Structure formats: C-alpha cells, structure tokens
Amino acid sequence: xxxxxxxxxxxxxxxxxxxxxxxxxxxxxxxxxxxxxxxxxxxxxxxxxxxxxxxxxxxxxxxxxxxxxxxxxxxxxxxxxxxxxxxxxxxxxxxxxxxxxxxxxxxxxxxxxxxxxxxxxxxxxxxxxxxxxxxxxxxxxxxxxxxxxxxxxxxxxxxxxxxxxxxxxxxxxxxxxxxxxxxxxxxxxxxxxxxxxxxxxxxxxxxxxxxxxxxxxxxxxxxxxxxxxxxxxxxxxxxxxxxxxxxxxxxxxxxxxxxxxxxxxxxxxxxxxxxxxxxxxxxxxxxxxxxxxxxxxxxxxxxxxxxxxxxxxxxxxxxxxxxxxxxxxxxxxxxxxxxxxxxxxxxxxxxxxxxxxxxxxxxxxxxxxxxxxxxxxxxxxxxxxxxxxxxx
Numbered sequence: 001x002x003x004x005x006x007x008x009x010x011x012x013x014x015x016x017x018x019x020x021x022x023x024x025x026x027x028x029x030x031x032x033x034x035x036x037x038x039x040x041x042x043x044x045x046x047x048x049x050x051x052x053x054x055x056x057x058x059x060x061x062x063x064x065x066x067x068x069x070x071x072x073x074x075x076x077x078x079x080x081x082x083x084x085x086x087x088x089x090x091x092x093x094x095x096x097x098x099x100x101x102x103x104x105x106x107x108x109x110x111x112x113x114x115x116x117x118x119x120x121x122x123x124x125x126x127x128x129x130x131x132x133x134x135x136x137x138x139x140x141x142x143x144x145x146x147x148x149x150x151x152x153x154x155x156x157x158x159x160x161x162x163x164x165x166x167x168x169x170x171x172x173x174x175x176x177x178x179x180x181x182x183x184x185x186x187x188x189x190x191x192x193x194x195x196x197x198x199x200x201x202x203x204x205x206x207x208x209x210x211x212x213x214x215x216x217x218x219x220x221x222x223x224x225x226x227x228x229x230x231x232x233x234x235x236x237x238x239x240x241x242x243x244x245x246x247x248x249x250x251x252x253x254x255x256x257x258x259x260x261x262x263x264x265x266x267x268x269x270x271x272x273x274x275x276x277x278x279x280x281x282x283x284x285x286x287x288x289x290x291x292x293x294x295x296x297x298x299x300x301x302x303x304x305x306x307x308x309x310x311x312x313x314x315x316x317x318x319x320x321x322x323x324x325x326x327x328x329x330x331x332x333x334x335x336x337x338x339x340x341x342x343x344x345x346x347x348x349x350x351x352x353x354x355x356x357x358x359x360x361x362x363x364x365x366x367x368x369x370x371x372x373x374x375x376x377x378x379x380x381x382x383x384x385x386x387x388x389x390x391x392x
Contacts, residue, residue, distance in 0.1 A: 004030055005309065007290050010168045013081040014308050014354035020079055023168045026191040031160070031201040034189035038132040038158035039207060041186025046128040046156040050110060057154055060181035061099040064092060068177050072170065076142045077170035077309045081317030081354070084309070086272045091142035091170065094235045098147040102154055121318030122124045130236055131209025134202045136195070136223075137171075137319050138215045139164035139338045140275045148212045149188045155158050157209070159188045162198045164215075177194040183335045195219060199226070213242040220244050243374045256289055262296035269381040270304060270359040273319050280381055282372050286388035294363075294383075301359050309353075318354035319378055325355035328378040331371055332360060335382075340366040346379070 002250040007022040026034070045053070064072060069092050076082050076091040114122040135149035149161040163171035175190050191198055202208060203226045211227070213220055220242045227238055250268070251259055268280035285293060306316040319325050329349045335341045346360030362371060371382040 002033075008165070010079060010166075012078055012354070013166075013320050014356070016322075016351075016354060020068075020169045021172070023165070023192050026193040026198060028197070028201050028291075029192055031193075031198050032205075034160045034191050035132060035202065035205055035207060037116045037186040038160055041184060042128075042132070042158045043096065045153075045184060045187050048156070048158075049104065050106070053154055054106065055157065056178075056182050057099045057150060058085050058103055060150075060178055060183075061096045063177060063181055064099075065096050068173075068180075072173050072177065075170040075173040080142070080167055080320065081309055082272055083314065083317060084312055087142075090203055091146075094141070094143035095146045098143060099150065102147070102151050106154055126155070128152060129209035130237075131207040131234075131238075133157045133159045133210040133212055134199075134208060135159050135161040136199075137161070137167070139167040140272070141214075142167070142170045142174070144214050145171055148214060150178070152210065152212055153183075153187050158186060159212075160191070160202060161188055161190050162195065162202075163190070165192065168192055176210055195216070199223065203227060204230060204233075206235050208234055208238050209236050211240045211242070212240050213240070214245075215242075215244065217244040236348045243277075245377070246277050247282065247373065247375045248278055248280055249284060251278050252286070252289060253282045254286070254289075255292075258289070258292045258296055261293060262300055265297060265381060266304075266359075267298045268300075270316060270379045273357065274318055274379040274381075275320060275324075275377055279377075281376060283381065283383040285383055285385050286387045286391065287385050290385045292384070297361055298345055301361060301386075304359050306356060306358065316359065316379065318356050320355070322351065322355060324378060325349060325351050325357060328376060328380060329355045331376055331378075331380060332357075335362050335364075335369075335371060338364070338366070338369060340364055341369060341371075 003026040006025045008025055009019045010021040011022050012018045043078060072091045073087040095257040110126060113124050116122045133152040137148050145163050149159040153159050171190060211223060215343040224240055265280050305314045307314045309317040332347050335343055341362060341364040344361045344363055346358035348358045350356045357379055360380045364382055364384055367384050372384060
C-alpha cells in the first residue's frame with residue numbers, strides 16, 4: 001500500500017455526505033510502479049504449478065463463503081448502494097462461484113491434450129502471456145471486480161487492476177481478502193484513479209500483454225483504438241477481451257401471463273436501480289395487452305420502497321453518483337416535454353441526501369424516441385405500444 005497525496009473521497013450513493021474512505025489516486029509514477037511490480041512477480045508466479053495457484057483462489061472462495069462474507073457484502077451495500085439481497089447474490093454467491101468454477105474450467109483446459117500415436121508423445125504447454133494483463137472493472141458488480149483480475153492470474157499472469165472510482169471500498173476489501181488467501185504481492189496490483197490517467201500509462205507500456213474489460217462501449221472503443229495505434233510498440237500482440245453495454249428489451253409472448261410479465265419488468269427494470277446491462281429498459285407491447293399490463297405495473301411500482309439499503313424493507317437504493325443522477329433527471333425531463341410521450345409512474349428525482357431516482361415508467365408513441373434507443377443505466381423503463389394487427 002502507498003499514498004499519493006491526491007486523494008478523493010469514496011461516499012455512500014444513498015447518503016453522499018457519509019465518507020467511507022479517502023482514496024489515493026494513482027498518477028503516472030504509481031501506475032508505472034504497479035506495472036513494474038507485476039513484471040517482477042511474473043517469473044515466480046508463472047512458474048508456480050497450477051495446483052498451487054488454484055489453491056489461492058479456492059481458499060479465497062472458502063474465506064468469502066465464511067468469515068469474509070458479511071464484510072464484502074457490507075462494503076458493496078455501503079459503497080454501491082445495493083440492497084442486502086442484491087449484494088448477497090453478487091459479492092458473495094456469484095464471486096464464490098467464479099473462483100470455484102474458474103479452477104474447474106482451468107483444470108479442463110490444462111487437461112486438453114493432443115492425441116499421441118504409437119511411439120509418439122504429443123503434449124501441449126499452456127503458457128501465460130508474456131507481460132501483464134490490464135483489468136478494468138465496473139461499479140455495478142463486485143463479482144466482476146473480483147473475477148476480471150483473478151481469472152488471468154489463475155492462468156499464471158500478473159495483473160494491473162483499475163476498478164471503477166465509484167466502487168473503491170469493495171475493491172479494497174477484495175484485495176485484503178486475496179492477500180488473506182495467500183496471493184503473493186505483485187500478482188494483482190490495484191490502482192485507483194481516472195480511466196484516462198491510468199489507461200494512458202498502461203496502454204503505452206511495451207509490456208502490455210492483454211486487456212480484460214467490462215464497462216461502457218465508448219471506453220472500450222477508446223482502449224481498442226489506443227492498442228491499435230500502439231500495436232507496433234508492444235512485445236506481444238495483446239488479446240483484448242471486453243463486455244460492454246446494451247439496451248435490453250422485452251417483447252411479450254402471445255398469449256402472455258400478465259402477472260408474470262409485470263414481475264419480470266419490475267424486477268428486471270428496477271432491481272439495483274436498473275444499473276445492470278441485463279436490466280429491462282424498453283418494452284414493445286401490443287395494444288391488446290397494454291391496458292392490463294399497465295394496470296398491473298402501476299400497482300407494483302406504487303408498492304416499491306426506496307431509501308437507505310441498511311433498511312431491509314427498501315427494494316431500491318440510490319443510483320451510483322451525481323453524474324448518473326443528472327443523466328436520469330435530464331432523460332425524465334426530456335420525456336416530460338416530448339409530444340408523443342407520457343410519464344405514467346415515478347418521474348421524480350432527489351439529490352438532497354442521496355442520488356435518488358424514483359422507479360419510472362414511460363409510454364411513448366415514437367419508436368425512435370431517444371429513451372427507446374440509448375442506454376441510460378437507471379430505473380427508467382420506456383414502453384412503445386403498437387397495434388397488434390400491424391406486427392410482422
């Protein structure tokens with residue numbers, strides 16, 4: 001651990017006056033130090049037999065399943081405004097599965113060997129990448145934050161890891177957990193800071209051997225472009241693995257179970273404030289179904305409680321930060337003034353204590369309305385109602 005003298009604060013989204021931590025932002029010097037640490041650790045870690053590397057992550061899974069479970073869940077609740085239910089299925093259950101299944105799947109990869117003819121012994125050696133892997137993780141899933149740097153490490157690679165600046169508290173706890181599980185220094189090197197400041201140094205280093213990314217499409221495009229521009233300066237060709245955003249949708253079957261459909265829309269659209277790439281954000285509904293579905297949706301949305309995630313009665317917390325809150329506020333304002341659009345439920349925002357956006361249902365007669373096409377990553381669901389007899 002090292003300080004930088006340029007800290008920023010990590011706060012609770014649902015109570016932004018509550019500072020969880022002073023987070024030291026890495027500059028070029030610290031990023032290069034992280035790269036050098038990964039480089040120094042590469043030889044011993046890559047030469048370590050697979051069962052010994054695997055043991056580290058199996059121990060981490062056991063620790064997370066036991067004494068560290070509440071701690072990482074709590075860090076996720078406080079730092080990312082997840083309810084206890086959402087934190088448990090993410091930072092505990094899913095991450096435990098990642099670490100255990102990764103070992104199982106890696107074992108299968110190593111077991112894949114070519115056939116040997118009589119008198120011949122053919123063998124395939126799976127070698128780590130020669131350099132370091134750059135892992136970039138999002139705010140919305142602690143399990144992704146734990147998986148993206150550790151899955152390359154399991155295969156013998158060393159990693160420089162930059163988490164989202166809005167998920168620093170859980171990232172710190174994850175590093176403490178990995179160290180408690182026996183991960184050697186230098187294998188995973190956590191650096192906080194802006195994507196541009198960290199990324200510019202990392203992507204310019206000749207030792208970059210790969211990228212493991214989850215986040216926005218625009219950021220991923222920028223990373224890919226810089227790698228292409230620098231391709232001639234790298235020692236290897238860096239493989240680039242990324243998962244980016246989308247605009248998820250629902251098209252009901254015919255006939256539809258209205259109660260089940262409404263539950264899918266409410267849970268898909270508003271659990272964790274809609275901050276998932278899989279979140280329902282638009283509906284295409286036939287007019288013959290819409291009246292019954294709308295009535296059910298309005299009743300369900302009216303019952304949703306929103307507030308501090310420490311209150312287990314609340315179904316929703318706050319969106320992640322002020323930028324997200326402003327983006328959702330502006331989208332709702334646009335819907336309110338659009339001539340072919342109506343706000344049916346929600347439509348309110350409040351940033352006095354936390355970055356709260358009410359679960360919002362919008363109906364539009366314009367299939368090209370911006371909210372039907374652009375990902376908002378928030379608790380806003382837009383429905384387009386079409387004449388069923390015109391569906392092709």
